[in-house]
Amino acid sequence: MAAHQGRGSQDSTARTRDPDRTRHEILSAAIEEFSDKGLLGARVDAIAERIQTTKRMIYYYFGSKEGLYRAALAESYRRTRAREQDLGLADMPPEQALRELVRSTLHYDATHEPFVRLVLFENLLGGEAITQLDEEDRALNRGALDLLDDVLARGRAEGVFRDDVSAPTALDVHQVISSLAFFRTANRATFRELFGRDLLGDESADHVRDLIEDTVVRLVRI
Amino acid sequence: MAAHQGRGSQDSTARTRDPDRTRHEILSAAIEEFSDKGLLGARVDAIAERIQTTKRMIYYYFGSKEGLYRAALAESYRRTRAREQDLGLADMPPEQALRELVRSTLHYDATHEPFVRLVLFENLLGGEAITQLDEEDRALNRGALDLLDDVLARGRAEGVFRDDVSAPTALDVHQVISSLAFFRTANRATFRELFGRDLLGDESADHVRDLIEDTVVRLVRI
Amino acid sequence: MAAHQGRGSQDSTARTRDPDRTRHEILSAAIEEFSDKGLLGARVDAIAERIQTTKRMIYYYFGSKEGLYRAALAESYRRTRAREQDLGLADMPPEQALRELVRSTLHYDATHEPFVRLVLFENLLGGEAITQLDEEDRALNRGALDLLDDVLARGRAEGVFRDDVSAPTALDVHQVISSLAFFRTANRATFRELFGRDLLGDESADHVRDLIEDTVVRLVRI
Amino acid sequence: MAAHQGRGSQDSTARTRDPDRTRHEILSAAIEEFSDKGLLGARVDAIAERIQTTKRMIYYYFGSKEGLYRAALAESYRRTRAREQDLGLADMPPEQALRELVRSTLHYDATHEPFVRLVLFENLLGGEAITQLDEEDRALNRGALDLLDDVLARGRAEGVFRDDVSAPTALDVHQVISSLAFFRTANRATFRELFGRDLLGDESADHVRDLIEDTVVRLVRI
DNA sequence: GATGAATGAGTTTTCATTCAT
DNA sequence: TATGAATGAAAACTCATTCAT
Numbered sequence: 001m002a003a004h005q006g007r008g009s010q011d012s013t014a015r016t017r018d019p020d021r022t023r024h025e026i027l028s029a030a031i032e033e034f035s036d037k038g039l040l041g042a043r044v045d046a047i048a049e050r051i052q053t054t055k056r057m058i059y060y061y062f063g064s065k066e067g068l069y070r071a072a073l074a075e076s077y078r079r080t081r082a083r084e085q086d087l088g089l090a091d092m093p094p095e096q097a098l099r100e101l102v103r104s105t106l107h108y109d110a111t112h113e114p115f116v117r118l119v120l121f122e123n124l125l126g127g128e129a130i131t132q133l134d135e136e137d138r139a140l141n142r143g144a145l146d147l148l149d150d151v152l153a154r155g156r157a158e159g160v161f162r163d164d165v166s167a168p169t170a171l172d173v174h175q176v177i178s179s180l181a182f183f184r185t186a187n188r189a190t191f192r193e194l195f196g197r198d199l200l201g202d203e204s205a206d207h208v209r210d211l212i213e214d215t216v217v218r219l220v221r222i
Numbered sequence: 223m224a225a226h227q228g229r230g231s232q233d234s235t236a237r238t239r240d241p242d243r244t245r246h247e248i249l250s251a252a253i254e255e256f257s258d259k260g261l262l263g264a265r266v267d268a269i270a271e272r273i274q275t276t277k278r279m280i281y282y283y284f285g286s287k288e289g290l291y292r293a294a295l296a297e298s299y300r301r302t303r304a305r306e307q308d309l310g311l312a313d314m315p316p317e318q319a320l321r322e323l324v325r326s327t328l329h330y331d332a333t334h335e336p337f338v339r340l341v342l343f344e345n346l347l348g349g350e351a352i353t354q355l356d357e358e359d360r361a362l363n364r365g366a367l368d369l370l371d372d373v374l375a376r377g378r379a380e381g382v383f384r385d386d387v388s389a390p391t392a393l394d395v396h397q398v399i400s401s402l403a404f405f406r407t408a409n410r411a412t413f414r415e416l417f418g419r420d421l422l423g424d425e426s427a428d429h430v431r432d433l434i435e436d437t438v439v440r441l442v443r444i
Numbered sequence: 445m446a447a448h449q450g451r452g453s454q455d456s457t458a459r460t461r462d463p464d465r466t467r468h469e470i471l472s473a474a475i476e477e478f479s480d481k482g483l484l485g486a487r488v489d490a491i492a493e494r495i496q497t498t499k500r501m502i503y504y505y506f507g508s509k510e511g512l513y514r515a516a517l518a519e520s521y522r523r524t525r526a527r528e529q530d531l532g533l534a535d536m537p538p539e540q541a542l543r544e545l546v547r548s549t550l551h552y553d554a555t556h557e558p559f560v561r562l563v564l565f566e567n568l569l570g571g572e573a574i575t576q577l578d579e580e581d582r583a584l585n586r587g588a589l590d591l592l593d594d595v596l597a598r599g600r601a602e603g604v605f606r607d608d609v610s611a612p613t614a615l616d617v618h619q620v621i622s623s624l625a626f627f628r629t630a631n632r633a634t635f636r637e638l639f640g641r642d643l644l645g646d647e648s649a650d651h652v653r654d655l656i657e658d659t660v661v662r663l664v665r666i
Numbered sequence: 667m668a669a670h671q672g673r674g675s676q677d678s679t680a681r682t683r684d685p686d687r688t689r690h691e692i693l694s695a696a697i698e699e700f701s702d703k704g705l706l707g708a709r710v711d712a713i714a715e716r717i718q719t720t721k722r723m724i725y726y727y728f729g730s731k732e733g734l735y736r737a738a739l740a741e742s743y744r745r746t747r748a749r750e751q752d753l754g755l756a757d758m759p760p761e762q763a764l765r766e767l768v769r770s771t772l773h774y775d776a777t778h779e780p781f782v783r784l785v786l787f788e789n790l791l792g793g794e795a796i797t798q799l800d801e802e803d804r805a806l807n808r809g810a811l812d813l814l815d816d817v818l819a820r821g822r823a824e825g826v827f828r829d830d831v832s833a834p835t836a837l838d839v840h841q842v843i844s845s846l847a848f849f850r851t852a853n854r855a856t857f858r859e860l861f862g863r864d865l866l867g868d869e870s871a872d873h874v875r876d877l878i879e880d881t882v883v884r885l886v887r888i
Numbered sequence: 889g890a891t892g893a894a895t896g897a898g899t900t901t902t903c904a905t906t907c908a909t
Numbered sequence: 910t911a912t913g914a915a916t917g918a919a920a921a922c923t924c925a926t927t928c929a930t
Contacts, residue, residue: 044924054892059927065924124408125263126411175419179404182401195393208397211390211397214388214441241913244914279916484703484704508904509903564852564853569704586860619849623853633796639837658885710921722896
């Protein structure tokens with residue numbers, strides 16, 4: 001059906017001779033496609049069509065659909081690193097810092113749905129690609145945990161956060177935050193359909209954010 | 223030619239004229255396959271191979287791969303209805319009832335991974351099938367909400383649960399419980415790989431359960 | 445898709461225990477289906493669905509799709525024999541008799557489209573089934589020719605029809621009449637689409653009939 | 667693995683990179699197959715086998731069996747346009763011109779059976795494809811009509827063709843010519859089997875041609 | 889580097905036909 | 910006789926991948 005789109009080989013000067021750009025565009029298109037349909041549902045053709053290149057280029061740069069998939073996953077992680085810049089948590093009282101951290105996570109996940117969806121798809125299918133993450137990627141996640149650890153430690157030290165034997169660890173809190181954040185994307189359709197609440201919609205945004213903040217804060221607060 | 227291939231009338235209970243059974247078996251196999259790979263990744267052949275039937279029968283009963291998918295989704299929901307029997311919540315003090323409810327949900331989701339995964343896949347892809355759920359299916363989900371509503375009302379009445387203006391609604395609490403329960407399946411691979419915690423494994427079972435119970439209880443408790 | 449139409453086996457007393465009727469109904473349904481789609485396009489399932497019987501009966505009575513096809517073709521010819529009753533041609537002057545014969549043929553073909561279409565399909569595909577027609581069927585066609593022969597002979601004897609060496613034979617005239625009659629069905633769609641004339645429609649009925657009568661009469665008239 | 671299967675660069679002219687040629691070959695094969703069996707009876711595999719290509723190429727260029735069918739029908743019409751060159755009718759007396767026109771049509775249809783059969787099949791099945799003909803294709807058919815119109819006008823002007831109120835129109839004559847020409851292909855098998863005359867065979871060629879010419883000429887002649 | 893054409897191995901779907909009751 | 914369930918073979922269609930230029 002999509003055969004014969006012609007296009008000649010003259011003018012289109014913008015499209016040729018820029019390997020890095022081509023590679024980058026392919027990755028972006030791949031992230032979108034894989035994020036939309038998952039590894040199994042994605043089509044190499046569709047990825048090539050999203051930008052203006054041919055399948056051949058995909059194989060030239062990435063060798064195979066799976067190769068592209070892994071590269072897309074890694075790139076998606078990489079693009080993630082841009083955040084988590086200094087939120088200035090150290091200067092805030094512990095609870096405020098925690099709220100800020102939660103808020104930051106919620107905002108990040110909400111504005112990076114492709115990434116979140118990619119991670120969800122990866123988990124539903126074997127998650128093999130996850131096993132092959134770079135140490136950098138792993139470190140990244142650990143970084144978020146460290147930040148959280150600092151805030152919690154400070155809160156405990158100041159006596160405002162629980163410090164009993166069953167007090168939640170940083171990993172516990174991270175699990176709770178992640179659960180609440182991911183659920184918005186993972187079950188958005190069901191939740192909206194069954195209960196009429198759009199977890200990522202503007203109407204419920206404040207309410208959902210407050211709910212999640214409260215849930216987290218109450219978990220750690222004395 | 224090759225007569226006498228027998229098969230006699232011994233046991234071969236799987237192969238014979240029992241339409242309901244055949245249909246049922248196909249559905250079970252379909253639930254497994256779709257739950258493993260999603261609609262796009264599932265193979266009609268693979269479904270037929272799982273039980274002892276042919277691809278042809280699937281089309282005989284369900285018309286198309288998508289028809290089977292919808293039937294499998296509906297059946298999965300249907301099989302869900304068995305639970306939610308009386309947990310005897312009414313006889314427990316509110317907090318205990320709430321813990322019991324959380325525990326029941328956690329246990330249910332953990333033992334019905336195919337269903338959970340099916341729902342997750344459905345959400346990640348368009349979620350169109352969800353739009354077509356029976357009223358019965360919808361009612362089922364609402365039922366869980368009603369149960370929760372009762373417990374919360376009782377807790378508020380007894381003065382043990384929050385009743386302020388920003389107190390969480392039953393839907394809020396439901397969202398939190400669902401988030402925490404689904405996350406175990408939705409992000410199990412990532413979490414294990416990055417943090418070494420198997421959210422559905424035996425080792426961490428008690429800890430995770432306690433964490434989730436606490437999170438929920440602390441959210442509503444005064 | 446069409447599976448499970450149930451229907452129980454009680455009341456429907458009209459439908460069971462009448463072999464001849466069942467056979468006859470199958471044939472009628474087959475004539476319709478084959479006439480609509482041709483041998484290759486027809487579906488055994490579709491034939492079974494047209495009446496209220498099962499595919500099994502078709503195989504019981506006719507052995508195979510082809511067997512049914514041959515039977516349907518023969519039956520269609522057989523049902524044709526009903527016509528050609530005495531048109532009273534002998535009592536008319538030759539030209540009037542000829543016009544009457546043409547008119548009768550036109551009317552017959554117009555009201556027996558399934559038969560005409562069956563013949564056309566048969567001709568387009570190998571026409572093998574035609575080779576196997578009964579002598580009865582052949583005689584039938586010859587009968588029409590004989591009638592024509594009589595009229596022409598009478599016309600020639602009366603000096604109103606051509607009798608020169610290049611005068612058309614009965615077979616020639618039959619060919620012309622058949623050509624003009626069949627074309628209406630064989631090319632109806634094209635003719636309507638390209639020239640806006642519906643060869644079998646009511647509007648043009650009289651005009652087309654007159655045209656064909658004239659064509660034939662002028663061919664033989666002195 | 668199995669390298670060295672050669673194929674070198676000898677002749678294999680059929681297999682190489684010439685999209686237009688490939689496309690063209692597929693179309694030719696399709697015209698043959700569809701003309702032999704009709705849309706329903708044709709097999710995509712069979713079309714691929716006719717030339718040296720794979721089924722896959724057919725989908726590459728035409729998207730679907732039906733897409734190919736429509737393209738084949740259009741192409742068949744297109745190839746038709748080559749004819750109808752100047753027959754020099756204007757230089758002949760009207761009757762001779764008319765005879766020449768008839769003769770040309772007969773010859774054309776006899777030597778383009780695939781086209782004729784395609785049109786017949788199209789008419790027998792819904793004729794939907796005909797509705798979608800280009801204006802060019804329509805114009806082509808109208809062209810034949812114009813030619814006829816000229817001849818008839820000239821004959822009437824010269825007083826050799828009928829000019830009364832019931833004189834046949836150009837469309838009428840076209841209908842008659844088409845009927846007589848198409849019948850040879852449409853009912854060849856039946857006619858040969860039942861009456862022993864092969865309407866397209868060499869033996870009867872002259873006789874049939876004369877008969878048809880006479881039929882047409884006598885229709886319009888004073 | 890870049891491009892369109894080509895391909896083999898699946899994957900879904902359809903269909904005539906047969907079996908068990 | 911009658912019926913619904915079952916089946917194997919083939920048909921349409923799709924997809925990741927490679928080749929020639």
